[in-house]
Amino acid sequence: MPKKDFSSFEIAVIIQELKNKITKSRINKIYQYDKKTVVLKLHKKDNPQIRLVMEAGKRIHLTSYLLNPPKIPPNFCMILRKYLNGAWIEKIEQFEFERIVLLYLRKKNENWKIILELFGEGNIILLDEANKILQALIFKKMRDRNIIRNEIYQFPPTNSKNPYRISQDELIQGLTQTSNIEIVRSIARLLGIGGLYSEEILYRANIKKNILYKDLKYSDFEAIFLSIQDLLSTIKDSKINPRLILDKKNQFIDVIPIELYRYKTSKFEPEKTFNEAIDEFFIKDTIKEKTSSAEKTNKLQKNLEQIDRIIDEQKNYLESQKKAINLNKNIGDIIYSQSNILQLLLDLFSPRKRSGKNWTTLFKEVFNAKKKAKMPEKLVESFDSEHLLANIKINNLKFSLNLRKNIFENAAEYYDISKKARQKSEGAFSALQLSLKKREDLRKKLQKNMDSFKTEPEQILVELEKRKIKTKRWYEKFRWFKTSDGFLVVAGKDSISNEVLIKKHTDGKDLVFHADIIGAPFVVLKLEEKVVSERSLLEASEFAAALSRSWREGAASSDVYWVTPNQLSKSGPSGEYVPKGGFMVYGKRNWMRNVPLKLAIGVIHEDSNLTFIGGPISAIKALTKYYVILIPGEMKGKELIKMVILSL
Incomplete structure (x- = not known):
């Protein structure tokens, strides 16, 4: 069965990863996607956008997927926004190795905490600085604590020990409390670590999981303790x-x-990362739920079709019984109302009248009299010689009389049939009501299911993939390309990005290029300790020349030089000011003379999408056969873009 929640060990790993990711980030927006799921949209300087998912009783992790929040935010979401929009995340931690996560938040001079309970049905609780409950996803009273507004939050009681703090002696003493059960279950209970990781501890200690406490030696306890420490070290040392x-x-x-x-x-x-793994798992798990729901929808539709057929049959049967009630009662009434004449007819077949005649002879006598329109013989339509019945027609009503019974017995028989039909009708009516209720319930379930999952699972997956947030690489904030030999070349866009590029993203073994003209960006060739080729040097020079003011001035070529990062300084000669984004260059400059001003723009197929790329002609040519070459000219930007798109 697929995982539905996390063990305390897994939560510890998640929190360890989240510490570096979300600490010192700012809450930009808060969304609530369903009854239990809240997403914090976070911003952190020099980082791509961050979305933190918190689902009560189930999970916490970063997500790369954009989901559609409800148009009208739930009340809980609105209250969180009121307090926490713009707040900074100061710290995130796991409470005592339990399935409880604490987020410490600050906004101006106020402090809050978010408590995320990941056990049972779960909860998300907002506390003030004094740990007083301001708002909760679920308010409730319990035997050992309450989640009530304005009350002080209390952590749930626990019998488990924090594995980070437990000593070997405490471990042995704790295991004696459950000495009558298998050691794997005993460890899981004592540490609250879950069966899966309890098994792993014993495997690493080379101890069978179903052994009892009484069968363990002291050396086994030592091995278990060391195995616990070994498992915990994977979190501390990030050996995941x-x-x-x-x-x-x-x-x-x-x-x-x-x-x-x-x-x-x-x-x-x-x-x-574990966060990425969890994100993929739960997205696919959502698809599985939707697939399961689609299957459930199909089953509900089939059940609904079946119950529709049953209801039609029940209605038809009920109608037939109603007709039987009325028909047989009417026949009984006719027999009584015409009892005199009908009794005369029956008397024709009495033992005294028969006087040795057989039934066939009697029937012929009746038909002969009928031809003469004699009464009561003219009432007879036909005879059933096998069952000795006379088929009668009175006032357009046809029925049979049993020739062996008197008139009252015949009437009683029809009344009895009518009574039984009424009883059957009552039963059929009750059954129909149950079927109608069942159909209504099925319709509600079907509608609910269809409302929840209006899109096919495959379509959902495709849509989610389209909307997955692509993590930007650091250099995508700048102008960049990759040389024919695969070296990354990055250029500043303005004075601020120039400063950031040189100070933050340039290593000692990189090369820095600059066109020999005022108003040119710095261009960095990232070597990563590899030997650079002449071709890559030329392509980086072409990039630096094309991005300089020489292009705007319509020049055909420009001189470019390159230096090492340690030749750059923010300190100019005495009394000389170095502006923002500018650097003084000291030492020997390596010149690339008369570098032609040309660029190429091409298109490549990347991640199922068409992507435009730009750079020196030889570099773009190495990646695609679909490209156009640009040179300095008078054409305006919008016209140029339109022409490039049409050309490609």
Whole structure:
């Protein structure tokens, strides 16, 4: 069965990753997507946009997927926005290795906490500086604590021990409390770590998981204690190896931060971080839920069609019984109202009248009299010689009389049939009411299911992939290209980005290019300790020349020089001011003379999308055969863009 929540160990790994990601970030917006899921949109300087998902009772992680929030935010979301929009995240931590996460927030001179409870049905609770409850996703009274507005928040009581703080002696003493159960369950209870990681501890300690406490030696306890410390060190030292576990049908069944013995032979997909793995797992899990819902919808539709057929049959049966009630009662009434004449007819077949005649002879006598329009013989339509019935027609009503019974017995028989039909009708009516209710319930379930999942799972997955936030690489904030040999070349856009590029993103072994003209950006060739080729030097020079003021002035070429980063300084000669984005260049300059001013713009197919790329002609030509060459001219930007698009 796929994972539905996280163990305390997994939460510890998540929090360790989140500390570096979200600490000192600012809350820009808060969304609530359903009853239990809140997303914080965060901003952190020099970082791509961050979205933190918190689902009560289930999960916390960063997400790269954009979901559609409801048009009208729920009340809980509005209150969080009121207090926390613009707040800074000061700290995130796990409470005592429990499935509880604390977010510490600050806004001006005020402080708050968000408590995320990831056990049971879960909760998200907003506290003030004094730990007083301001708002909660779920308010409730419990046996051991209350979640009530204006009350002081209390953590739930626990019997488990924090594995970070437990000593070997405390471990042994704690395990004695559950000495009558398997050691794997005993460790899981004592540390609150979950069965999966309790198994892993024992595997690393080389101890069978189903052994009892009484069968363990002191050396076994030592091994268990060391195994616990070894497991915890993976969090502290960030020695994680996140992976998504797949079943035989290639469906995700688990997401884990480290290699585990239980999944030693299982198929898996590796991920860079545990947060990324969780994000993928729950997106696919959402798709599975939607797939399951689609299957459920189909089943509900089939059930609805079946109940419709049953209701039609029940209505038809009920109608037939109503007709039977009326018909047989009417026949009984006719027999009584015409009892005199009908009794005369029956008397024709009495034993005394028969006097040795057979039934066939009697029937012929009646038909002969009928031809003469004699009464009561003219009432007879036909005879059923097998069952000895006379088929009668009176006032356009046809019925049969039993020739062996008197008139009152015949009438009683029809009344009895009418009574039984009424009883059947009452039962059929009750059954119909139950069926109608069942149909109404099915319709509501079907509508609810269809409202929840109006899109096919495959379409949802495609849409989510389209809306997945692409993590920007640091150099995408600048102008950049890659040389024919694969070296990254990055250029500033203005004085501020020039300053950032040189100070923050330039290493000692990189090369810095600059056109020999005022009003040119710095261009950095990232070497990453590799030997640079002449071709890459020329392409970087062409990039520097094309981005300089020489292009705007319509020049055909420009001189470009390159230096090492340690030749740049913000300190000019005595009394000389170095402006923002500018640097003094000291020492030897390496010149590239008469560099032609030309650029290419091309198009490539990347991540299922068409992407425009620009740079020196030889560099673009190495990546695509679809490109146009640009040279300085008088054409305005919009016209040029239009012409480039039409040309490609």
